Amino acid sequence: MAYTSPGKTREKIYDFVRERILSGTPPTTRDVQRAFGFRAVQSARQHLEKLVFEGKLAKVDGRSRGYRLPEFGKASPTQLIAMLGRVQAGELTEAMEDPPEYIMVQTRFDDDELFALTVEGESMLHAGILPGDMVIVRRQPTASPGDIVVALVGDEATVKRYRERDGRVELHPENEAFDPIIPREDGAPFSLLGKVIEIRRSVE
Amino acid sequence: MAYTSPGKTREKIYDFVRERILSGTPPTTRDVQRAFGFRAVQSARQHLEKLVFEGKLAKVDGRSRGYRLPEFGKASPTQLIAMLGRVQAGELTEAMEDPPEYIMVQTRFDDDELFALTVEGESMLHAGILPGDMVIVRRQPTASPGDIVVALVGDEATVKRYRERDGRVELHPENEAFDPIIPREDGAPFSLLGKVIEIRRSVE
DNA sequence: TGACATAACAGACAAATGTCTGTTTTATGG
DNA sequence: CCATAAAACAGACATTTGTCTGTTATGTCA
Numbered sequence: 001m002a003y004t005s006p007g008k009t010r011e012k013i014y015d016f017v018r019e020r021i022l023s024g025t026p027p028t029t030r031d032v033q034r035a036f037g038f039r040a041v042q043s044a045r046q047h048l049e050k051l052v053f054e055g056k057l058a059k060v061d062g063r064s065r066g067y068r069l070p071e072f073g074k075a076s077p078t079q080l081i082a083m084l085g086r087v088q089a090g091e092l093t094e095a096m097e098d099p100p101e102y103i104m105v106q107t108r109f110d111d112d113e114l115f116a117l118t119v120e121g122e123s124m125l126h127a128g129i130l131p132g133d134m135v136i137v138r139r140q141p142t143a144s145p146g147d148i149v150v151a152l153v154g155d156e157a158t159v160k161r162y163r164e165r166d167g168r169v170e171l172h173p174e175n176e177a178f179d180p181i182i183p184r185e186d187g188a189p190f191s192l193l194g195k196v197i198e199i200r201r202s203v204e
Numbered sequence: 205m206a207y208t209s210p211g212k213t214r215e216k217i218y219d220f221v222r223e224r225i226l227s228g229t230p231p232t233t234r235d236v237q238r239a240f241g242f243r244a245v246q247s248a249r250q251h252l253e254k255l256v257f258e259g260k261l262a263k264v265d266g267r268s269r270g271y272r273l274p275e276f277g278k279a280s281p282t283q284l285i286a287m288l289g290r291v292q293a294g295e296l297t298e299a300m301e302d303p304p305e306y307i308m309v310q311t312r313f314d315d316d317e318l319f320a321l322t323v324e325g326e327s328m329l330h331a332g333i334l335p336g337d338m339v340i341v342r343r344q345p346t347a348s349p350g351d352i353v354v355a356l357v358g359d360e361a362t363v364k365r366y367r368e369r370d371g372r373v374e375l376h377p378e379n380e381a382f383d384p385i386i387p388r389e390d391g392a393p394f395s396l397l398g399k400v401i402e403i404r405r406s407v408e
Numbered sequence: 409t410g411a412c413a414t415a416a417c418a419g420a421c422a423a424a425t426g427t428c429t430g431t432t433t434t435a436t437g438g
Numbered sequence: 439c440c441a442t443a444a445a446a447c448a449g450a451c452a453t454t455t456g457t458c459t460g461t462t463a464t465g466t467c468a
Contacts (some may be wrong), residue, residue: 200403
C-alpha cells in the first residue's frame with residue numbers, strides 16, 4: 001500500500017474496524033490487511049495495536065477477531081428484538097414472517113423480554129404517540145399507575161395509560177375523542193402484555 | 205457431557221450461540237464445546253451443523269466464528285452516532301465529553317452523517333415531539349417543505365417544520381403558543397443543520 | 409428386548425489467525 | 439538536506455480454529 005501521512009490510514013482503519021464490529025463480526029488481522037491492500041500482515045497489526053494503545057479499540061489477546069469497541073463493551077447491552085404486529089386469536093404473533101423484522105435496542109438489563117409494535121389509531125395523541133409510531137414494550141404482567149402499557153382487550157392490542165381506581169384497572173386514552181376502557185365492566189377478556197419503555201417514529 | 209434426549213441440548217446450544225452473536229462475538233466451535241462441557245469438538249460441531257441445516261443458523265464456511273443469525277444477515281446497516289447537546293458560540297459541540305454518549309441507529313444508507321439531539325421546549329408538541337425527546341438528524345444543507353428540521357437561529361438550535369412562502373424560508377412551530385420564525389425578517393444568523401429522520405422517547 | 413437414529417467421544421490434520429523479528433521506504437520537521 | 443519517527447514490507451512460527459474419519463454410548467420406539 002502507498003505510504004500515507006502519519007495517522008491518516010489509521011483513522012480509516014479505525015472506521016473500518018468499528019463498522020465491522022457494529023455489523024456483528026470483528027475483522028481478523030488479515031481482513032484488515034486485505035481491505036487496505038497491505039502486503040504484510042504486520043502493517044495491519046501495527047495500526048490495530050496502536051489503536052488499542054490509544055484506547056480507541058479494546059482487544060482480547062490471542063483470540064481470533066478479538067477487537068472490540070471499548071466504551072461500548074460496558075455501555076448498555078444491545079438486544080435485537082422482533083417487530084410483532086398483528087393480533088390473532090388473542091395471541092400476539094409475528095406478522096409477515098417472511099422476513100421477520102428486527103430492530104436494535106439498547107437496554108438497561110439484558111434479561112428483559114422486549115418486543116416492538118406499530119401503533120394504530122390516535123387514542124394516545126396527547127401523549128405524543130401518533131399512528132404509525134413504533135413502541136418498544138417490556139413484557140411484564142403488572143404495571144404501575146401512570147405507566148403506558150400495551151394490553152390485550154378482547155382480540156385487540158391497545159396502547160393506553162394504566163390507572164387504578166377503587167382497586168380496579170382502568171385504561172385511559174390520551175385523546176378526548178376516546179373513552180377509557182374499564183375491563184371488568186365491559187367483560188371483555190383482558191390481559192396486560194407489558195409496559196411501553198420507548199417510542200420511535202421514523203419521519204423520513 | 206451427559207446424554208440428553210434428541211434436540212434437547214441442541215436448543216440450548218442455539219440459545220447460547222444466538223446470545224453470543226447478538227452480544228457481538230459469534231462463538232468458535234470450541235467455545236461451544238467448552239461451554240457445554242463436551243469432551244470432543246465434533247459434538248459441538250455436529251449440533252452447530254445441524255442447526256445450520258435446519259435453517260436456524262447461517263454460516264460462513266471456513267472462517268472463524270462464522271455463525272450468523274440468518275435473518276440478520278440482510279438487516280439494515282447499523283451505525284453508532286453521537287449524542288450532541290449544547291449549542292456553543294454558534295456551533296454544535298459534544299456535550300459532556302466525558303463519556304461521549306452513543307446510540308445505535310439502523311440506517312438506509314451507510315454514508316449518511318447523523319447526529320442526535322435532545323429536544324428542549326414544547327414548540328413541536330402537536331407534531332408529537334415532546335421536551336426530552338431525542339431527535340436523530342441527518343446533516344444536510346437544504347430541506348423540502350414539510351420536513352422537520354434542526355436549524356441554528358442565532359445561537360440556539362431549534363426543531364421546527366420547514367416551509368417556504370414567496371421563496372422565503374419559514375420555520376413553523378407546531379404549537380399555537382409559539383410564533384413562526386422568518387429568518388430574513390428578524391435578521392438573526394440562520395443556518396440549516398439537517399433534517400430530523402427519527403424521534404425517540406424513553407419512558408422508563 | 410432389539411433395531412435404529414442420535415448423542416457423545418477420540419484423535420488427528422488443515423486452514424485460518426495471532427504473533428514475532430528484522431528490514432526497507434517514506435513523510436515530517438528542523 | 440539530514441535526522442527521526444512512522445509506515446510499510448518480508449518471512450516465519452505458534453496458536454487457534456475449522457474440518458475430517460471413525461468409534462462408542464445412549465435414548466426412542468416398535
